[in-house]
Amino acid sequence: MSLLVKICGLSTPETLETALEAGADMVGFVFFPPSPRHLSLELGRDLGRQVKGRALKVALTVDADDATLDNVMDALSPDILQLHGRESVARLRDIKQRFGRPVMKAVPVATAADLAVLPGYAAVADHILFDARAPKDATRPGGLGEPFDWHLLENLDLKLPYMVSGGLHADNLAEALRVTRAGGVDVSSGVESAPGVKDPQMIQAFIRAARATQELSVKELSVR
Numbered sequence: 001m002s003l004l005v006k007i008c009g010l011s012t013p014e015t016l017e018t019a020l021e022a023g024a025d026m027v028g029f030v031f032f033p034p035s036p037r038h039l040s041l042e043l044g045r046d047l048g049r050q051v052k053g054r055a056l057k058v059a060l061t062v063d064a065d066d067a068t069l070d071n072v073m074d075a076l077s078p079d080i081l082q083l084h085g086r087e088s089v090a091r092l093r094d095i096k097q098r099f100g101r102p103v104m105k106a107v108p109v110a111t112a113a114d115l116a117v118l119p120g121y122a123a124v125a126d127h128i129l130f131d132a133r134a135p136k137d138a139t140r141p142g143g144l145g146e147p148f149d150w151h152l153l154e155n156l157d158l159k160l161p162y163m164v165s166g167g168l169h170a171d172n173l174a175e176a177l178r179v180t181r182a183g184g185v186d187v188s189s190g191v192e193s194a195p196g197v198k199d200p201q202m203i204q205a206f207i208r209a210a211r212a213t214q215e216l217s218v219k220e221l222s223v224r
């Protein structure tokens, strides 16, 4: 299966276009007011229209209530709901049932103990996104450009698609994939010149590096 590449926290038509033209599989939009990437519903609606089926639209929320998710659904009509807060397994089930969209649960990782939640989430979620656990005093639970110890995922046996994120950039994604054997990579800070300011060249370089890694692993498999 081909590697999934997600560019998260897009907030301008220009950088969204760059991500789409460079071949992103998923484009992420943040609806969380404390974030420097937060989108108004109006902008979310416009950016969502711009996608026109060229990638999957992912709506990122943090412990959002039903009214907020109703508004996001109406504005963006996302293909996937990325839940990046402390949503419980029961809440995931609720959201899937009410909104009828696949759910990607972000799992914060700092130590092996953080993986204990996986069986519960795996029973309900459609994708798992591993991200670095944010420090206690952080203003947001993700999008901080910090990696976690990828070796914690080395012996993972998860019967569910999973992506790796947290502090990725064009120069370290190959190693992250080698260690974690994830089916996808997700980036935000690593393609920015400042928090919330996406850089078109960094987006292109990230996607190029991801595709090169993918080609390399296909070649390695075919010479075995």
Ligand SMILES: O=C(O)c1ccccc1NCC(=O)[C@H](O)[C@H](O)COP(=O)(O)O
Binding pocket: 008, 009, 030, 032, 035, 036, 037, 060, 062, 084, 129, 131, 140, 141, 142, 143, 144, 145, 146, 165, 166, 167, 168, 186, 187, 188, 189, 190
């Ligand atoms: O981007 C944010 O500001 C954000 C706010 C609240 C929760 C999650 C957030 N971002 C998560 C992501 O953008 C990605 O899914 C991923 O964690 C990549 O982050 P980064 O380390 O910045 O590449």
